[in-house]
Amino acid sequence: MKIAMIGTGNVGRALGTGWAxxxxxxxxxxxxxxxEKVREVLAAAGANASAAGIAEAGAAAEVIVLATPWNIMEQIVESLGNVAGKIVVDATNPIGPGFQLAVGMTSSGAEQIAGWAKGGRVVKAFNTTGWENMADPIYHGQPITMFICGDDAEARAVVAGLAEDLGFEVTDTGPLSTARYLEPLAMLWIHLATVQKQGRQMAFKIVKR
Ligand SMILES: NC(=O)c1ccc[n+]([C@@H]2O[C@H](COP(=O)([O-])OP(=O)(O)OC[C@H]3O[C@@H](n4cnc5c(N)ncnc54)[C@H](OP(=O)(O)O)[C@@H]3O)[C@@H](O)[C@H]2O)c1
Structure with missing residues (x-):
């Protein structure tokens, strides 16, 4: 697929390199x-990767993945222009001042993005684990879980496939409003990794019987 990876930081590099x-x-x-930073990203990602401005990348792709800071998200979505019909993957967490969730309970960052990305088929994914796990989602030979949600079933299926391409096992949590649960889950991961000092080599996995 043609994927626009918006943001060339930790998450952008891990996901973009994996897909390329x-x-x-x-x-x-x-x-x-x-x-120079982007040149290094491209060198690591190989022949299937290229770089462009944000609007140009978005216009050229079928799937747009957002991996930029929350405080500039509305501006980033605006700079993408017309995203109607495109799959817009929200890999972000709406972290505001004091490292707290800036949105929650009755809405979510993903739902706010859906409001800005008019006509875009928004899917929340890749927010509940660290970038190191996006680069390598296998623990003891087993895939860790990637939770996704969105209101468009076909778009969710495409994003599930992209997560599986990276090596994740996918749990589809349903409509985009379940991002209200996935964003606090990301905060739990961050809390365990940093405040509780469990480190970043840690992941969530659903087990069943
Ligand atoms: N770090 C994680 O493990 C992790 C895990 C899950 C979700 N997330 C979420 O994913 C998003 C990205 O996290 P990250 O760790 O990849 O962040 P990061 O390393 O700081 O990278 C963010 C990227 O966003 C781009 N950007 C565009 N406008 C920007 C601006 N005004 N200020 C700063 N950067 C700007 C930059 O790319 P250019 O310089 O190329 O424009 C930058 O490299 C965040 O919303 C975060 O909450 C992070």
């Missing part, structure tokens, strides 16, 4: 697509 290595065409959308 799996044969997807990845266009990194950056504020500075010709920077």
């Amino acid at each position: 290595k799996k044969g997807h065409q990845v266009i990194f959308g950056s504020r500075n697509p010709h920077s």
